[in-house]
Amino acid sequence: MTILALFFVMICVVMGGVAIDFNKVISERTQLQVAADTAAHAALYTREKNDAFTSSALALTTASSYLPTSIFGEAVMTSTDVKFGTWDAATSTFTANNTSKSAVQVRAKMTEVRGNPSQNLLLRIVGKDTFDIGVESVYSTYYPPCFTEGFVAEEVVDIQSNNSFTDGFCIHSNEYVSLNQNNYFEPGTVVSMPNLDNLDMPNSGFEKNEGLQTALRTGAYRLRLLNDLPNIIDSFWSAEPEHLPPYISSGYVYEVWEPELAVADPDGNKIYTGNGLTPQHFEPNTVNRFNCAGSGKITLKGGVYSNFLLVSDCEIKFASGVMLEDVVIATTNTSATSFNSPSDLSIGRDDNCAAGGGATLMTLGGFNAAASLNVFGGQILAIGDIEFAANADGIQGASFVSYGMIDGTSNMDMGFCQNNGMENAYRAEYFRMVN
Incomplete structure (x- = not known):
């Protein structure tokens, strides 16, 4: 009975971990996406009359207001995550070109490589300590x-x-x-x-x-x-x-x-x-x-x-x-x-x-x-x-x-x-x- 009880406890922990930690991941991913979308819009809007460096810096500043470092880490979005380029609507393809003003791609990540993965609360009991999360946002200009x-x-x-x-x-x-x-x-x-x-x-x-x-x-x-x-x-x-x-x-x-x-x-x-x-x-x-x-x-x-x-x-x-x-x-x-x-x-x-x-x-x-x-x-x-x-x-x-x-x-x-x-x-x- 003791062994069976422990078995059921582990099942409950895993199920609870799936519910709690997955909801935490989804919440963090949503915040990353909102920040990436807002930063991409700010970057492309600013790029109209500014150089790529100035526009990229504004994107990072904008994202930082949505992503506090205490939760998301300092490397959640870096200058290399903001790329200007062109967007091909026919093939849904972004091509990087730093001189372009017509499109921008912004990424935000919480990963082991960057040292800021999403930390689990319950799944760490069964050996799953973290999740990697990454999002991308692409904005393009158009003429109505x-x-x-x-x-x-x-x-x-x-x-x-x-x-x-x-x-x-x-x-x-x-x-x-x-x-x-x-x-x-x-x-x-x-x-x-x-x-x-x-x-x-x-x-x-x-x-x-x-x-x-x-x-x-x-x-x-x-x-x-x-x-x-x-x-x-x-x-x-x-x-x-x-x-x-x-x-x-x-x-x-x-x-x-x-x-x-x-x-x-x-x-x-x-x-x-x-x-x-x-x-x-x-x-x-x-x-x-x-x-x-x-x-x-x-x-x-x-x-x-x-x-x-x-x-x-x-x-x-x-x-x-x-x-x-x-x-x-x-x-x-x-x-x-x-x-x-x-x-x-x-x-x-x-x-x-x-x-x-x-x-x-x-x-x-x-x-x-x-x-x-x-x-x-x-x-x-x-x-x-x-x-x-x-x-x-x-x-x-x-x-x-x-x-x-x-x-x-x-x-x-x-x-x-x-x-x-x-x-x-x-x-x-x-x-x-x-x-």
Whole structure:
């Protein structure tokens, strides 16, 4: 009976050890995983604007707040456990490359080799003193499709009636989307907001908006690109290279002449005088600067503007017939109509989604087009509202991002170019766990 009792005691110890020590291992592994995930996100987020050493150090500091050395040891995560590289989604493979900013792999370990294994409480009675634990976390950057081609607003996106959206186009609001009726959403279109119960539409909305119900998604985005917009525009004044498009030379700026002065050809002959700017006022392949005086307003007269960057503090009016091709225009003006057009403004070259020819407008204020807005590989980034009236036809490759609302009224075609022609559009990287 004594021997049998001892036998049962050993069984109880082993079973108790399995329950207690395994739960302890699972708890420690969970803490390791949380720390590795948090450290990986911190490392990749920091790597965007810092070197690998600085980003790796931040990852270790972040992990240490989750993993006290009294429990997990000093070697639970070391600098060699943080590796930057690339992530191949097709094969789910991480490849180390210390110069890369697109992915990071972080590991955390409690092992005999590192001198910090997980110590058992009961299983040591039967000779199992420790367990080795190891976790891995991989984060990768990505670009949400909505920010490449679509309408994204912090506040309401208000689209009225008789609009058409083709496969791949995205409409997103961090508040809600408002629709009327007779809109068409081709399969593959996305309409998203944090809470689908907030979708604003008539009672017969799904019957009167073909494809809408299939297009609905839930989600929210931080508008990272707009958060950095003041810094981006500020860098243009001194032609810093980081944010310049490829057709602009860095380090050189050209001061645009006052509009009341004449423009001279290479021989010194006056070829234009007037109260607005024309394409001839701008130096190609260069950062052009224009400071306003008096009313703080300037007009770009009709014509084709191409291959330059303009940075200004003016309220800028685009006269009828302005076409922007391979152009970036940025203003620090904060008025609701810091960019405005009465009609017939074309942002980007009408080239059926061919490479190049795109254009970007950046403003710390708002954008307003009264009629006939055409966008072909074009982008509008605005801290204020983006408003454009009816009959905006031929939209192929459009990215509108606003910290206010986007109001698009009626009778518009909103096409999708599968990122073609948007090569020079401004985007901000987002981060997600991939392994």
